[in-house]
Amino acid sequence: MLDIQLLRNQPDLVAAGLARRGIAIDLAPFEVLEAERKAVQTQTQEMQAKRNALSKQIGMLKGRQAKGEDVAAEIDRLMTEVAGLGDALKANEEKLAVLLAELDAFVSRLPNLPHESVPEGRDETANLEVSRWGAPPAFDFAPKDHVDLGEGLGGLDFERAVKIAGSRFTLMKGGIARLHRALAQFMLDTHTREHGYTEVYAPYLVNPDSMFGTGQLPKFEEDLFRVERSDGTRLYLIPTAEVPVTNIVRGEILEVDQLPLKFVCHTPCFRSEAGSYGKDTRGMIRQHQFDKVELVQIVAPETSWQALEELTGHAEAILRKLGLPYRKVALCAGDMGFSAAKTYDLEVWLPAQNTYREISSCSNFEAFQARRMQTRCREKGGKPRPVHTLNGSGLAVGRTLVAVLENYQQADGSIVVPEVLRPYLGGQERLTA
RNA sequence: GGAAGCGUGGCAGAGUGGUUGAAUGCACCGGUCUUGAAAACCGGCAACGUCGCAAGGCGUUCGUGAGUUCGAAUCUCACCGCUUCCGCCA
Numbered sequence: 051m052l053d054i055q056l057l058r059n060q061p062d063l064v065a066a067g068l069a070r071r072g073i074a075i076d077l078a079p080f081e082v083l084e085a086e087r088k089a090v091q092t093q094t095q096e097m098q099a100k101r102n103a104l105s106k107q108i109g110m111l112k113g114r115q116a117k118g119e120d121v122a123a124e125i126d127r128l129m130t131e132v133a134g135l136g137d138a139l140k141a142n143e144e145k146l147a148v149l150l151a152e153l154d155a156f157v158s159r160l161p162n163l164p165h166e167s168v169p170e171g172r173d174e175t176a177n178l179e180v181s182r183w184g185a186p187p188a189f190d191f192a193p194k195d196h197v198d199l200g201e202g203l204g205g206l207d208f209e210r211a212v213k214i215a216g217s218r219f220t221l222m223k224g225g226i227a228r229l230h231r232a233l234a235q236f237m238l239d240t241h242t243r244e245h246g247y248t249e250v251y252a253p254y255l256v257n258p259d260s261m262f263g264t265g266q267l268p269k270f271e272e273d274l275f276r277v278e279r280s281d282g283t284r285l286y287l288i289p290t291a292e293v294p295v296t297n298i299v300r301g302e303i304l305e306v307d308q309l310p311l312k313f314v315c316h317t318p319c320f321r322s323e324a325g326s327y328g329k330d331t332r333g334m335i336r337q338h339q340f341d342k343v344e345l346v347q348i349v350a351p352e353t354s355w356q357a358l359e360e361l362t363g364h365a366e367a368i369l370r371k372l373g374l375p376y377r378k379v380a381l382c383a384g385d386m387g388f389s390a391a392k393t394y395d396l397e398v399w400l401p402a403q404n405t406y407r408e409i410s411s412c413s414n415f416e417a418f419q420a421r422r423m424q425t426r427c428r429e430k431g432g433k434p435r436p437v438h439t440l441n442g443s444g445l446a447v448g449r450t451l452v453a454v455l456e457n458y459q460q461a462d463g464s465i466v467v468p469e470v471l472r473p474y475l476g477g478q479e480r481l482t483a
Numbered sequence: 484g485g486a487a488g489c490g491u492g493g494c495a496g497a498g499u500g501g502u503u504g505a506a507u508g509c510a511c512c513g514g515u516c517u518u519g520a521a522a523a524c525c526g527g528c529a530a531c532g533u534c535g536c537a538a539g540g541c542g543u544u545c546g547u548g549a550g551u552u553c554g555a556a557u558c559u560c561a562c563c564g565c566u567u568c569c570g571c572c573a
Contacts (some may be wrong), residue, residue, distance in 0.1 A: 095542045102542090109501030125553095132553045150532095262522065281562090303493085303530085398515040422533090430512070434530075 169381030184375030412442030
């Protein structure tokens, strides 16, 4: 959520920021609404103050009456006076509530403003490559894609996944299922042992407040899987561990010297992929369910930009240890997600596609999520102020599996296990049919 | 699923319709004293919103939402959560 004070005081700055995202916004309706709010709120509060003062007087008189003084007439007079406020006050309060809800609905749907360092551009073609690591492997044979490799090894079975659940689901077996698990554990171990993160296990179903807090609601409900309960309430399947883990601190005031909080969490992620029909239909690149190891940081506001560089580095460390070639890309303003102030994508080399594909997305949200969650920090003696939040994939496990299969494939269709994973596979050096 | 109880400020814990945004203690901050520290003593210390150049004023908030009332932490209803006992169970 943007700071509503910023909208009031510097609407041009907000409009300019949103324009960088390709959003032409007319703030005139907001300003009309805001003027009305101001008038109604001021009036309402004056009436409330009057009511409170009169009620207080009645209370005092009742006290004197109890001691035997004859003040009944005075009490009657005040009761009549305060009764005159009744309906008008109630009408004003209701009107104010409607106005505040409208303002809130408007502001809740505005995305974050891009940081000044974010490249200009409307879509992914304007994203800026920041760096590259590793060289794509040279094959003296035609490399297969992960679908052919996995099926050849008897470890990927998309036909049966369709039978069980439908399209965009994966069934893994044997060595590939094990490799998948090894990847997740390797990532968790690296982040906890080497990067200072605390491992977290969190709910896979969350309430609407949590989805609002990180910015998935109210605007992107169609991207989520929803679970209706018999009592009429609903839960949502998490599209990323970002949601439950960031919401750990929702509604809390943290001591600034407890920060940063660094969490790592391995969960399945569930996405409806509405609107991506026909995109990446082959293989396990784009699934309704996939595993991801997520890094989340809750930091003091001054430190978030340094934290973004560090967090991105933590994700990069996994790719390097696995020996997977990748590049780091700064997303342009028009390609960033709703809540982000800046995002780096890490893209891994996929030989079969002869290109780099997203495997991690690392973002600084500044105070955008913190304002939605009402998460603040306080310095000794100071006023609470919103924290900054960050997160990044470290990494998407399914896509990492794809990258390992494709980059480590051999001419005979077997897969060499990257050295760092061998301890997790009982020393196994190669996956064969 | 059955029964009972409980949700108050960073924590503990008073408060059952009227100058209560809330006693008291702890924690925390500032000061006095002390060579220094501790102890003792004095003072301060909720959040959010809003008006205002500011000083400051006003409003809202005692799990959440609705209701009764001139007035609600206190009364009513619903919901959420927690505790204990019984039952069931991975």
